[in-house]
Amino acid sequence: MALTGRFWFRKSWTGRLVLLVEEVRPRWFGRGAGKPRWRNARLMDFAEPELRPLMAMEKLHRTGTASATVHNLRPVPGGPELRAANG
Template sequence: MSLTGRFWFRKSWTGRLILLVEEERPRWFGRGAGKPRWRNAKLMDFAEPELRPLMTMEKHHRAGAASAQVRTLRPVPSTPEPKAANG
């Protein structure tokens, strides 16, 4: 069974995001080409060269988020101005 490189995401009933991968399953007794099927991804699937584009997408997404400015909701406290000496 080999991965084709196609992947998809679905949401479970509890709201978790699940990665689906497509693989070629050999037919019984070796007749004809394999049959594609979708299954939930396993941890070892990420080591396959077919899923390398998915891993590079993740790297680019995280690199872009790190360079973005972080905005705070609280105003930045200003420093008080020094009082002028009367005299």
């Protein structure tokens, strides 16, 4: 059963995010080409070379770009806003 490299996300009815992967399953008794099907991902699927683009996206997201930074709505005590005011 070989992965095709296609993946998708879905939410379960309990609210969890589930990764789906597409794999080609051989038909019964070797008749023709395999049939693609979607299934929930397993831990060992992340080691497959077909899912390397997914792992690369995760690394790019965590590098500290502007979209990945966390902004506080309340000022932090002793933060730069208070230091500038105390001058």
